[in-house]
Amino acid sequence: MIELDGLTKRFGAKTAVDHLSCQVRPGVVTGFLGPNGAGKSTTMRMILGLDHPTGGTVRIDGRHYRDLEEPLKYIGALLEARGLHGGRSAYHNLLCLAQANRIPESRVTAVLGLVGLSAVAKKKPKSFSMGMGQRLGIAAALLGDPRILMFDEPVNGLDPEGIHWIRNLMKALAADGRTVFVSSHLMSEMALTADHLIVIGQGKLLADTSMADFIQRNSRSYVRLRSPDRERLLDALAAGGLTPADAGGGVLEVDGVSTEEVGELAGRNGITLHELSAQRASLEEAFMRMTADAVEYQAHGDPAAPPPGRPRWGETSGFPAKGV
Amino acid sequence: MTAAHPQPPAQQPYAHQQQPYHQQPGGYAYTSPIPLRRAHLGDALASEWTKIRSVRSTLWTLGVMVVLMVGVGLLAAVAVSASGADLEGQSILLLGFYGMLLGSLCVVTLGVLTISSEYGTGMIRTTLTASPNRSRVLAAKAIVFFLLAFTVTTVTATVVGMAQSAIVDTGSSTGEEWLRATVGAGLFVALLGLLSLAIGALVRHSAGAITVMIGVLLLPLVAAMFMFSEQLETVRQFLFAYSVPSLLVAFYGDAGLTESGPHGWTPLLIMAGITAVALAGAFLALEKRDV
Numbered sequence: 001m002i003e004l005d006g007l008t009k010r011f012g013a014k015t016a017v018d019h020l021s022c023q024v025r026p027g028v029v030t031g032f033l034g035p036n037g038a039g040k041s042t043t044m045r046m047i048l049g050l051d052h053p054t055g056g057t058v059r060i061d062g063r064h065y066r067d068l069e070e071p072l073k074y075i076g077a078l079l080e081a082r083g084l085h086g087g088r089s090a091y092h093n094l095l096c097l098a099q100a101n102r103i104p105e106s107r108v109t110a111v112l113g114l115v116g117l118s119a120v121a122k123k124k125p126k127s128f129s130m131g132m133g134q135r136l137g138i139a140a141a142l143l144g145d146p147r148i149l150m151f152d153e154p155v156n157g158l159d160p161e162g163i164h165w166i167r168n169l170m171k172a173l174a175a176d177g178r179t180v181f182v183s184s185h186l187m188s189e190m191a192l193t194a195d196h197l198i199v200i201g202q203g204k205l206l207a208d209t210s211m212a213d214f215i216q217r218n219s220r221s222y223v224r225l226r227s228p229d230r231e232r233l234l235d236a237l238a239a240g241g242l243t244p245a246d247a248g249g250g251v252l253e254v255d256g257v258s259t260e261e262v263g264e265l266a267g268r269n270g271i272t273l274h275e276l277s278a279q280r281a282s283l284e285e286a287f288m289r290m291t292a293d294a295v296e297y298q299a300h301g302d303p304a305a306p307p308p309g310r311p312r313w314g315e316t317s318g319f320p321a322k323g324v
Numbered sequence: 325m326t327a328a329h330p331q332p333p334a335q336q337p338y339a340h341q342q343q344p345y346h347q348q349p350g351g352y353a354y355t356s357p358i359p360l361r362r363a364h365l366g367d368a369l370a371s372e373w374t375k376i377r378s379v380r381s382t383l384w385t386l387g388v389m390v391v392l393m394v395g396v397g398l399l400a401a402v403a404v405s406a407s408g409a410d411l412e413g414q415s416i417l418l419l420g421f422y423g424m425l426l427g428s429l430c431v432v433t434l435g436v437l438t439i440s441s442e443y444g445t446g447m448i449r450t451t452l453t454a455s456p457n458r459s460r461v462l463a464a465k466a467i468v469f470f471l472l473a474f475t476v477t478t479v480t481a482t483v484v485g486m487a488q489s490a491i492v493d494t495g496s497s498t499g500e501e502w503l504r505a506t507v508g509a510g511l512f513v514a515l516l517g518l519l520s521l522a523i524g525a526l527v528r529h530s531a532g533a534i535t536v537m538i539g540v541l542l543l544p545l546v547a548a549m550f551m552f553s554e555q556l557e558t559v560r561q562f563l564f565a566y567s568v569p570s571l572l573v574a575f576y577g578d579a580g581l582t583e584s585g586p587h588g589w590t591p592l593l594i595m596a597g598i599t600a601v602a603l604a605g606a607f608l609a610l611e612k613r614d615v
Contacts, residue, residue, distance in 0.1 A: 026354065045449075045614070048449075048452075048453050049452070049453075049456045050449055050452060050453065050614065050615050051614040051615075052612075052614060065456050066456045066457065068456065069360060069361065069362040069363060070360060070361065070362070070363045071453065071454065071455075071456055072453070072454050073356060073358060073360055077453055079446075079449055079450075082445070082446050083446045083447060083449045083450035083453075084445065084446075084447055084450060085375075085379065085441065085442075085445045085447045086445055087379050087380060087381070087441075087445075088375070088378045088379050089378060092374055092375075092378035093447075095374050095378075096371045096372070096374040096375045096378070097371070097450065097451075097454045099367060099370040099371040099374055100363065100367055100368055100370075100371035100451075100454040100455045101363055101367065101454055101455075102361055102363055102367050103358060104358070107358070140450060144356070144358065145356035145357070145358050146356070147354040147355065147356065176354045177354040178354040
């Protein structure tokens with residue numbers, strides 16, 4: 001369990017992290033999402049006690065990082081910037097960390113095997129590919145068999161096989177009952193891995209929600225329409241209480257309605273349709289919309305509130321929104 | 325432990341799906357089979373010893389130092405022996421000075437690299453994640469480096485001194501002379517290396533810190549050489565007496581480069597004082613800074 005309470009970090013006049021309060025819980029993969037420069041890495045460095053917070057506190061299982069006896073046994077981290085010595089063999093890089101926390105030397109061999117680097121244990125990381133370097137970083141994070149794992153942008157620079165491996169690893173670690181906290185700027189990646197989401201923008205908390213909830217709220221579903229008889233269709237939709245949006249190229253989009261309803265409406269009015277399809281906006285788009293709002297909302301002072309006028313999909317129903 | 329959005333559970337029929345940790349009452353936290361104990365300085369020392377012996381720069385700097393000390397030392401002894409030059413009552417061990425002075429550059433380099441390479445590679449973040457007690461990390465580094473530098477310089481100086489005594493056949497040196505030219509000079513050079521380590525921790529950049537240290541080593545002496553003005557005579561004398569090479573040479577004879585300069589074991593105290601101040605600064609900076 002990681003608890004952030006009013007965590008704030010200022011670099012001169014720039015506020016990188018702004019009164020961030022949230023909890024990262026065990027047993028699930030928690031995605032830490034935000035555009036580049038949102039303060040994700042700074043937050044992670046503060047969790048590890050590397051950066052001193054300007055204000056607020058971080059607690060790891062209820063304690064300050066500095067008070068952990070052998071921190072690698074509590075929390076393992078893969079930071080975005082390479083954190084190992086390129087000129088020291090993979091084995092010795094891990095061995096010096098193990099010794100600092102009195103982790104048995106056999107663990108070094110074990111984690112190298114776990115990440116598939118046994119064959120290059122005596123090689124220097126500077127000769128490693130990006131993916132191998134990332135695996136070595138993960139081996140370092142797993143060294144103390146910690147109950148909390150933190151990965152900063154772990155899939156960066158990995159090939160599809162590596163990405164697949166890391167996703168499964170994170171899920172397996174969470175299934176063990178560990179706390180897994182993983183940052184990314186890619187919503188699509190998080191959608192595949194995370195059970196819970198913490199979204200920040202401009203250092204402020206934008207959302208702290210389950211993935212299922214986030215998808216329901218944010219994946220806007222709409223019906224896409226094309227008709228040679230555009231004017232009559234617009235009239236018919238208006239008469240049916242629907243407000244279509246012009247998407248250009250003769251395409252109309254109608255929010256919050258099913259294809260059946262629109263099809264029947266067109267049929268009753270004898271309007272020819274060239275296209276009638278159900279569409280779902282991508283989560284990436286929803287995420288971008290949310291973080292773009294963050295900038296706007298900084299000026300108004302309440303970053304956590306959803307933007308007004310935007311429908312909150314699925315808010316009142318346990319099922320995807322339908323009907324009007 | 326619910327999400328930050330204030331929603332009554334009644335409105336979330338799917339709540340049990342999104343929060344599986346609620347399904348694991350009580351024992352959700354993973355517990356490792358690896359036992360937990362409190363890490364101490366001994367663990368940090370073991371870690372730093374692994375670090376310093378597993379990089380090539382240690383072998384290179386110390387290797388070059390030994391080669392320089394042995395090479396220059398033997399060359400000087402052979403030259404003196406061949407020319408039959410008179411040492412004017414100075415101890416034969418003085419011949420070890422030149423090798424030690426050149427070798428000290430290697431110790432300086434290793435001292436800086438011991439800490440600055442951590443910043444250069446980003447290893448420092450991993451190191452401090454494993455050992456959040458930053459002072460303990462710096463203390464362990466300082467101890468491991470100091471003992472290694474002291475041992476290698478002292479042992480090499482002793483071997484070179486014995487070889488020189490064997491080659492040049494002009495009387496024997498006293499025990500006190502031996503002690504100062506081996507242990508004394510070794511301690512002095514190791515302290516100089518420790519000063520470099522402190523500068524490395526403050527500057528956090530290998531090339532920058534090594535440049536600073538070469539300046540510390542050579543600049544006072546070079547500056548003194550070019551102080552022709554009468555008004556600067558006092559400054560000039562001071563720089564001559566207290567530059568690092570003058571302090572080091574004091575371990576090989578009765579006085580330094582100048583009559584009035586520090587002699588005996590005083591240079592060691594001077595270097596220890598300067599190093600202590602720089603190390604204190606390094607401890608403070610390391611504690612205060614973000615990494």
